[in-house]
Amino acid sequence: MRAKHPIHTTLSTEAMNVLERYEQELGAKNIVLEKALLGMDKIRFKEKVDTQSIARVIKRVQTGIFGFDELVEGGIPEGFIVAVTGTPGTGKTTFSMQFLLEGLKKHDKCIFFSFEERIEQLIRQSIRYGWNIGEFLDKGYLEIFGFTMLSTEEIIEIIDTFKPKRIVFDSLNIFSDILDFRQSPQWRNITKKIKEKNITCFAITEKKHGLEVKEFDDFDFMADGIFFFDKQITHELDMQKAYIVEIQKMRLTKVNEMPQKFVFTDKGIEIKSSAGLAKTFEIHLKNKKHL
Ligand SMILES: Nc1ncnc2c1ncn2[C@@H]1O[C@H](COP(=O)(O)OP(=O)(O)O)[C@@H](O)[C@H]1O
Numbered sequence: 001m002r003a004k005h006p007i008h009t010t011l012s013t014e015a016m017n018v019l020e021r022y023e024q025e026l027g028a029k030n031i032v033l034e035k036a037l038l039g040m041d042k043i044r045f046k047e048k049v050d051t052q053s054i055a056r057v058i059k060r061v062q063t064g065i066f067g068f069d070e071l072v073e074g075g076i077p078e079g080f081i082v083a084v085t086g087t088p089g090t091g092k093t094t095f096s097m098q099f100l101l102e103g104l105k106k107h108d109k110c111i112f113f114s115f116e117e118r119i120e121q122l123i124r125q126s127i128r129y130g131w132n133i134g135e136f137l138d139k140g141y142l143e144i145f146g147f148t149m150l151s152t153e154e155i156i157e158i159i160d161t162f163k164p165k166r167i168v169f170d171s172l173n174i175f176s177d178i179l180d181f182r183q184s185p186q187w188r189n190i191t192k193k194i195k196e197k198n199i200t201c202f203a204i205t206e207k208k209h210g211l212e213v214k215e216f217d218d219f220d221f222m223a224d225g226i227f228f229f230d231k232q233i234t235h236e237l238d239m240q241k242a243y244i245v246e247i248q249k250m251r252l253t254k255v256n257e258m259p260q261k262f263v264f265t266d267k268g269i270e271i272k273s274s275a276g277l278a279k280t281f282e283i284h285l286k287n288k289k290h291l
């Protein structure tokens with residue numbers, strides 16, 4: 001029956017039934033009625049916003065990474081999707097796993113979807129830091145999908161079944177074409193699910209250039225927050241490189257935008273005080289290029 005109305009495909013089934021009943025009784029197509037029904041039907045597509053029920057207090061999710069949470073008013077607003085981005089080998093995976101570990105300690109369910117590393121490698125790395133993720137896997141608080149080839153539908157089904165509070169995707173460049181991200185129906189469907197369930201999510205993406213170049217991809221525009229990871233010369237005299245994280249964006253949050261130096265300890269990543277970095281980064285900001 002719907003083929004009769006190829007243009008007005010937005011009519012709901014109920015509206016279509018009304019229209020068809022009238023057409024049968026009148027023996028002709030009733031354009032006025034069809035238009036009226038279409039107008040009324042638009043309500044279907046509008047989300048009803050109940051301003052009273054919007055939470056005024058922003059619930060924040062801690063990363064548990066020493067020195068990091070105070071840079072973002074105590075944590076990441078719950079339900080945010082954060083782009084954990086940067087050049088290779090700069091700590092993105094470690095940082096993200098550590099974020100899940102903090103959730104696990106609070107008995108939040110967590111999922112790590114890795115599109116490039118095997119589950120054994122992720123576990124081995126965690127053992128090096130003394131993180132007892134094996135125990136959380138056994139108890140059913142953590143799911144790791146290593147080297148995953150899951151489809152969008154499967155990912156959504158896993159989220160629906162497992163009901164996680166925190167998710168990591170590592171990395172999205174493998175899952176979807178990052179240059180064409182906003183057009184990607186797969187990612188839109190996953191995002192919709194994550195937002196609907198109020199899950200806090202780290203989405204790792206790769207950058208070809210470090211902090212000295214302004215290079216934004218589609219995902220940076222879409223994400224609620226951006227943590228940029230890099231290695232930089234932070235001491236002009238000895239030319240030594242240090243690991244750096246810069247919080248480039250965090251909606252609903254006053255952030256400390258200073259690039260922060262961090263180190264790998266035997267327990268994981270720790271932020272070091274940014275004091276002394278300011279001068280070096282004046283140079284880096286001055287040299288910042290636009291792509
Ligand atoms: N225990 C450690 N001590 C010092 N550096 C480490 C340690 N583990 C990893 N690294 C450094 O971290 C980098 C990899 O971290 P990773 O989180 O996998 O980075 P990314 O995901 O950004 O590629 C390695 O290149 C290594 O230099």
Ligand SMILES: [Mg+2]
Nearest residue numbers: 092093094170
């Ligand atoms: Mg990685």
